[in-house]
Amino acid sequence: MEPIPYGRQHITQDDIDAVVATLQSDFLTQGPKVAEFEQSFANYVGAKYAVAVSNGTAALHLCAMALGVNEKSRVITTPITFVASANCVRYCGGTIEFVDIDPTTALLDINKVRALLESKPKGYYTGIIPVDFAGNTVNLEEFRKLADEYGLWIIEDACHAPGGYFIDSNGEKQLCGNSNYADLAIFSFHPVKHIATGEGGMITTNDEALYQKLLLYRTHGITRDPQLLEENHGPWYMEMQELGYNYRIPDMLCALGISQLQRADAGLARRRGIAKVYDEAFAYVDGIEILQTATEALQEDSETGHAYHLYVIKVADRKGLYDFLRTHNIFAQVHYIPAHTMPYYRDLGFKKGDYPEAELYYSQCLSLPMYPSLTAEEQEFVIEKVKEFVK
Template structure:
């Protein structure tokens, strides 16, 4: 684009991410609003089944948000005061907080500087530095939509008796290629005990708020259903006694983490466009890749070697991240031109809460160096070609001046 572009002055705001709501989405919600159920109705089960089919898992449990999904997973796996769980510092803090909600201890391992994903070798070093049984589980994150190679983590977990929660909030529709050359969808449950997703507006599938847990383990599935609803069951086969059709039993301390039917109706409608959304995101990423390939001073994150064996990688591109030395300068410059790039993420261990638990700046140098340079550029299916060209123009203008 030229400097005379219509977008070069007084442009409408270009956010880093945004929802796409269509007339079909609106009609789906309206139909539910005029139905007999606003919550705990048939659209919940419909959304769960459709999502399970989409990722290739046996079971799915819809919940109020992604954080609730993480909390329920930790509870279902029995996380308690004696549990020690490993996760990445480059994630939204909920990935770690879910362990703390249950009284467990969080330990971080550093990232692979090329991908910003949790480094399996750093995790191995941590696990093997302690006696067997010291750690309980691992929470890898499919950061930015780039799938973790869960086969490698599963091998490590099996060697040391650990469970895995896959935080796939960024990666519905993503996949990695396993050692047999087979495509493994994020959340399909083949290499993780549980996986979680978020339906926040900037995610691939938007319900306003909402989340999902997927698993292939029936016992965990049944535990999740109960914990989602105050620890209550209405199943006569699971009750200790039964007084009649009205009877229910609270068998353990659970939470109200249910999701309304109207949001599930929106989720079902959004899910029908999921493949098209992924395709559009990959198209946007290819344009960015080409634009920045030979620009000194701009680096991009790489996908895994396994994914790169495929012509069409399994990256779901929730985010498109570049790395520049003067990140703050570029961030401010883009905002001056109504481009609202974002930073993902502030390393969790540097937050005051986790520093109060003994962590310090300098503990995870790869994560902290990544944070000093990272910037997420606009990435969402309705981003226009003109808008993307304007973003590219302004990034290059700043870096090259």
């Protein structure tokens, strides 16, 4: 059996042709493919505006900047996420506060968030960054109610969940990144994600003022828009009005993203199909625990919009299973090491034991192979070896 990774990009001839056509065009960067990708992605998630950037971390940083995060800001997020979800606040000088997860879903526990907010005066905290971990979608309607009660903004980290959704209180599907409840949402186009551009990211919002700030900060804080200029010396003139960054994404990568987006629904359907096979295989196996979806945790048989970037199981001897699978060329992975246990965050005062549910989850979690080109034969081999070890 050839090596089976936990995730893998899927590049087709159409993808290659799209990139080659752009390489042969007049624009390699700051050209028409950027705007085309932005519009296509905004349409896909149902948001008014989208801003394409160099990667998901840049997207988070720009969001924090646009929302005015500074040394006085205190922001809440989950410890079970890639560290960029927290780092973006630190880039702007703000303070991060982690809140423990719901052990049934591994998502940020809204009840624990509420308890933290109630323990401090209103205005003490500034914002919340919930994460659609593994593609399991956060109920942002509930977080929005809580955020409004305490005057907080919301950045939805939806890197794992393009195409995912939750069902709101009116029975309507709310797509991840549509910004109906979050002020801003961000996505990543790293190779193992649903849509792969090599590196790349996207920010979505329905707020025009935030959108304009993002455009400015993405390109050094420079504008050429005649309506925004304080002076105008001629057609060449531009002004640096804010301290921004070069977080642009080139046209070649946007061309790849446009091509990938055209089969995003098919890829998502395949991921859900793979998850269903895993669910059925492991449902009654002693020693294997499957994460619940957010909706299942609230109500059995609810419709779920899980996007399945990852398929995570929990087992008692995680290290043993990890090593055993590698001997059979199955390269499962661990997501994530709790952010508060990283040396950088320990130096800020966090310590092991602060968030016991996150730490227990980490000791047991393993992400099994999950990507659209995973074959039925490969998946059955993975299932066979997992069961063999556990039994």
